[in-house]
Amino acid sequence: MLQTIELTKRYEDGLLALDALSLEIRPGEIFFLLGANGAGKTTTINLLLNFIEPTSGKALINGIDVMEQPLETKKHVAFVSENVMLYGNFTARQNLDFFARLGGKTHLAKSDYYNVMRRVGLQEEAFERKLKTFSKGMRQKVGLAIAIIKDASNIVMDEPTTGLDPKSAAELMQILLRLRDAGKAILMCTHDLFRAKTVADRVGIMKEGRLVMLRTREEFLQDDLERIYLNYMQEAVL
Amino acid sequence: MIRLIAKKDFLLNLLSVRFIIGFVLCLVIIPFTVTVSVDDYLARVRIYEIEQKKADDGMKKARVWSAVRPVIVTRPEPLSIFSAGITNNAGNSVKIAFDACPLFPSGHISTRDNPLLNAFFSIDFSKVIAILISLIALVFAYDSITREREDGTMKLSLTGQVSRISFLSGKLAGLLLTLLPILLFCYLLACLIIVVNPGIALSAADWGGIALLFFSSAIYMLVFILLGMFISGIVKSSSSSIIVSLLCWIWFLFLTPNISTYLSQSIVKTPLYDNVQSVMHDYDKAFEEDYFAVWRRIRNEMGIKNLNFYNNRDGEDGLREITGGTRTAPLFLLRLYPEIIPLTLSNADKKWALQRNYLGELEKQQRLQQRIALLSPSELFRQITEAICSTGAGNFLKYMEQIRYYREGVIRYFTDNKLFASSLYFTPQPLEEYPAEEEIASLANEEERQARIAKNSWMYPCLDTSNVPVYRQQQPFSLPGALDGAFTRLAALFGLVVLLLAAMIASFMKYDVR
Numbered sequence: 001m002l003q004t005i006e007l008t009k010r011y012e013d014g015l016l017a018l019d020a021l022s023l024e025i026r027p028g029e030i031f032f033l034l035g036a037n038g039a040g041k042t043t044t045i046n047l048l049l050n051f052i053e054p055t056s057g058k059a060l061i062n063g064i065d066v067m068e069q070p071l072e073t074k075k076h077v078a079f080v081s082e083n084v085m086l087y088g089n090f091t092a093r094q095n096l097d098f099f100a101r102l103g104g105k106t107h108l109a110k111s112d113y114y115n116v117m118r119r120v121g122l123q124e125e126a127f128e129r130k131l132k133t134f135s136k137g138m139r140q141k142v143g144l145a146i147a148i149i150k151d152a153s154n155i156v157m158d159e160p161t162t163g164l165d166p167k168s169a170a171e172l173m174q175i176l177l178r179l180r181d182a183g184k185a186i187l188m189c190t191h192d193l194f195r196a197k198t199v200a201d202r203v204g205i206m207k208e209g210r211l212v213m214l215r216t217r218e219e220f221l222q223d224d225l226e227r228i229y230l231n232y233m234q235e236a237v238l
Numbered sequence: 239m240i241r242l243i244a245k246k247d248f249l250l251n252l253l254s255v256r257f258i259i260g261f262v263l264c265l266v267i268i269p270f271t272v273t274v275s276v277d278d279y280l281a282r283v284r285i286y287e288i289e290q291k292k293a294d295d296g297m298k299k300a301r302v303w304s305a306v307r308p309v310i311v312t313r314p315e316p317l318s319i320f321s322a323g324i325t326n327n328a329g330n331s332v333k334i335a336f337d338a339c340p341l342f343p344s345g346h347i348s349t350r351d352n353p354l355l356n357a358f359f360s361i362d363f364s365k366v367i368a369i370l371i372s373l374i375a376l377v378f379a380y381d382s383i384t385r386e387r388e389d390g391t392m393k394l395s396l397t398g399q400v401s402r403i404s405f406l407s408g409k410l411a412g413l414l415l416t417l418l419p420i421l422l423f424c425y426l427l428a429c430l431i432i433v434v435n436p437g438i439a440l441s442a443a444d445w446g447g448i449a450l451l452f453f454s455s456a457i458y459m460l461v462f463i464l465l466g467m468f469i470s471g472i473v474k475s476s477s478s479s480i481i482v483s484l485l486c487w488i489w490f491l492f493l494t495p496n497i498s499t500y501l502s503q504s505i506v507k508t509p510l511y512d513n514v515q516s517v518m519h520d521y522d523k524a525f526e527e528d529y530f531a532v533w534r535r536i537r538n539e540m541g542i543k544n545l546n547f548y549n550n551r552d553g554e555d556g557l558r559e560i561t562g563g564t565r566t567a568p569l570f571l572l573r574l575y576p577e578i579i580p581l582t583l584s585n586a587d588k589k590w591a592l593q594r595n596y597l598g599e600l601e602k603q604q605r606l607q608q609r610i611a612l613l614s615p616s617e618l619f620r621q622i623t624e625a626i627c628s629t630g631a632g633n634f635l636k637y638m639e640q641i642r643y644y645r646e647g648v649i650r651y652f653t654d655n656k657l658f659a660s661s662l663y664f665t666p667q668p669l670e671e672y673p674a675e676e677e678i679a680s681l682a683n684e685e686e687r688q689a690r691i692a693k694n695s696w697m698y699p700c701l702d703t704s705n706v707p708v709y710r711q712q713q714p715f716s717l718p719g720a721l722d723g724a725f726t727r728l729a730a731l732f733g734l735v736v737l738l739l740a741a742m743i744a745s746f747m748k749y750d751v752r
């Protein structure tokens with residue numbers, strides 16, 4: 001379970017990037033966080049993962065404060081970032097192996113790595129190839145594999161579909177659904193309204209550091225999500 | 239987790255191009271410099287042996303005490319292969335004379351026979367290590383943090399079971415794991431070249447010195463690794479990190495040494511040695527006048543009208559060897575020398591007072607330079623290697639001090655054994671053998687007369703100089719001695735490590751991982 005309580009972040013330059021955000025993503029739920037560029041999505045993730053310190057408020061993972069017990073909370077969360085280069089001189093499997101061990105998974109066999117890579121749709125011939133020869137989408141898939149192999153109860157993703165071809169993106173959604181069914185709480189920051197519509201259990205829209213809308217699947221299916229989104233965005237213009 | 243990160247970095251470093259380049263660089267440069275240094279050392283040993291033999295022969299062949307001039311030939315230290323220090327700036331032999339105190343050695347300055355060749359003879363192993371290892375350390379460390387940030391791997395790593403401090407420790411351990419073998423390789427290569435050379439025999443203490451050198455090099459390398467990591471932790475991108483790192487490198491390795499020399503020379507002005515020499519020359523003039531005054535007085539007192547030396551050999555430094563002739567000359571000299579020698583010695587002391595002042599100024603300048611140079615870890619390292627190999631200015635000055643002390647001992651030997659007052663000081667011919675003037679005058683036969691007065695040095699035996707004190711280096715190379723000389727600087731270098739480590743940790747704790 002991922003939780004933010006009145007989470008606020010004001011950067012050193014005075015910009016209020018996140019304004020008392022309170023969110024809760026429960027096990028077995030896919031939460032899509034939408035919002036324009038600069039709305040504060042990445043900031044939220046950085047706070048959840050303790051990369052930066054909040055100005056006030058709290059971020060909790062499985063009920064544990066990330067500031068107080070960072071190592072403990074990181075056992076329960078996996079992370080997919082938007083554009084990860086990984087170690088270019090390592091092969092896909094070596095990268096996977098390193099980060100799996102770092103995540104506490106020390107007893108994995110080669111076949112485990114291969115299975116995960118197959119699952120994210122990476123072509124077999126690339127498994128033992130150096131990552132510097134990979135395309136952006138292929139690297140993204142390895143990043144996904146790293147998150148999946150950690151087998152944490154929460155998954156945080158920052159625009160994971162950038163660079164993925166349509167087929168892979170669709171496959172990713174299938175993976176997400178399966179992970180959700182396995183009881184994981186998934187936070188997904190994205191601009192992809194279409195995917196939100198198809199797989200999200202709940203959708204939140206952020207604007208200037210605030211959560212301006214929160215709908216469950218039933219609610220946004222009745223209405224057109226696109227229209228809702230644009231409505232909220234337009235209010236800013238008005 | 240630290241082990242895991244260290245292993246990962248070690249593997250990545252091994253796979254990187256810079257590792258291969260660094261390795262090849264060492265493989266080419268180290269054997270080359272060590273070979274040059276070894277050749278240089280062997281040439282110096284050869285010269286030492288020749289000069290030492292000459293010095294021994296000189297002592298054995300002396301027939302009068304005034305010709306006894308112990309010559310101290312500096313034996314080259316095998317460790318000077320690693321750090322030449324100032325050994326090539328000074329000569330290798332010191333002659334002990336009564337008319338002057340030795341200031342600097344004379345003799346062979348370097349083994350370079352052709353003055354037209356300007357190669358980098360002064361580059362030795364420790365300098366190469368100072369340059370190469372610092373560069374390699376920086377080249378490996380400069381992007382250790384920025385690269386992880388740029389590739390997004392830092393964020394991903396920190397989502398794992400690893401705290402910032404262990405992440406940093408892992409990276410540091412990984413760098414050490416990569417670079418220590420390179421350093422060790424350099425030393426093994428150098429030792430191999432030395433060991434296979436039959437002309438060089440290393441004592442156990444020498445090996446200890448080499449181990450100490452390796453230890454200092456490792457700390458020196460650590461300084462630059464930490465510096466690189468620190469820079470990497472305070473700038474955002476790898477490209478600015480490499481620029482800052484290289485600027486630091488140039489500053490530490492090339493600018494500070496020159497700036498320190500320049501500053502020390504402009505702050506402490508040393509008098510020209512020419513001026514010192516001209517005053518010394520005046521002293522010698524005054525001494526000469528005194529000398530001849532005594533000469534004339536004694537001659538008058540003895541009522542000598544014609545003072546003739548039959549066979550005479552004399553030199554500016556007080557050498558006198560006569561044979562043959564009548565008894566007048568030796569009797570005259572027998573009275574002259576006990577009066578002249580104190581004058582000679584006090585003139586030498588007066589000149590030494592001048593020289594000591596001059597030396598004091600030089601020392602002041604040198605100490606200031608060393609102190610300013612402490613701003614640079616590489617200068618610190620150079621001073622440490624010089625102290626370990628006992629080739630630095632400090633050792634040199636101590637050495638000269640010992641030699642001057644030894645000279646006092648020789649003078650004491652002469653006075654105690656009344657050698658200045660003995661006829662053997664200036665003639666090998668026993669005094670009784672010299673005929674009196676009247677005896678010669680009474681001889682009518684020219685042939686007989688010749689037989690009485692015509693004597694030559696070679697007719698008499700050489701002196702037994704085996705009891706003259708022999709110079710012994712008071713502190714031959716020893717490990718505790720070397721450690722003692724290097725200790726404070728080694729501690730300073732270590733302090734720098736601690737400081738950099740603290741600064742690096744402090745800055746990384748606040749590092750923006752995004």
Ligand SMILES: Nc1ncnc2c1ncn2[C@@H]1O[C@H](COP(=O)(O)OP(=O)(O)OP(=O)(O)O)[C@@H](O)[C@H]1O
Nearest residue numbers: 011013015017035036037038039040041042043044
């Ligand atoms: N290090 C920083 N210092 C100052 N301001 C920052 C910093 N990082 C982000 N911001 C600001 O905080 C606000 C939120 O940024 P954030 O990266 O969270 O947006 P985002 O929703 O992820 O946008 P995008 O969709 O473009 O990824 C932006 O206005 C941004 O300019």
Ligand SMILES: [Mg+2]
Nearest residue numbers: 041042043158
């Ligand atoms: Mg973002």
